[in-house]
Amino acid sequence: DVVMTQSPLSLPVTLGQPASISCTSSQSLVYSGNTYLNWFQQRPGQSPRRLIYKLSNRDSGVPDRFSGSGSGTDFTLKISRVEAEDVGVYYCMQDKDWPHTFGQGTKLEI
């Protein structure tokens, strides 16, 4: 199975400051020109919400302060200026290979 490793697991941030979450996969997530790495946000008490798909494509309605980058096996989710509504747990997920796998989650707190 592809192992997804996130860091840090806990991320204290200051409002208005940038934040960054790293994700590493045990195998390349590149296939046919696409990188099958997605980012999800789960606010307290809510279902997961996809923020970024295929490495760097932002979902509709996702603020442009969120961005995804990386290549091959190393990936980053960046928040340019953290807002209070960004509190929650962030997961990376690969859907290149079966079984699809998630990182452990990074808890972002103000």
Next chain:
Amino acid sequence: EVQLVESGGGLVQPGGSLRLSCAASEFTFSDYWMGWVRQAPGKGLEWVANIKQDGSEKQYVDSVKGRFTISRDNAKKSLYLQMNSLRAEDTAVYYCVRPNFGSWWFDPRGQGTLVTVSS
């Protein structure tokens, strides 16, 4: 707007069975792979199973193989998960998922359905 509504969860004893359902709306259900993802209380996310558009291909995570069966009824726009021989470690909220723009997606308004396996 695309909607996925899960149901069928509840309290069941170890060794028991339960059937989950997911009602889909506002998209052509038969055009999409569908899947189930679960989240144990206070834990992370785990993929459970996927099924191809016509039901001809199914994928399961090792921990549920031989115990869970994913199925679909395209005429009813519904996805199912038959769970047998349930164990305490199957206790989780189960979410129905589908691809969107070629990658898997949760309905952010979905609540999932809670399965509790306990005596």
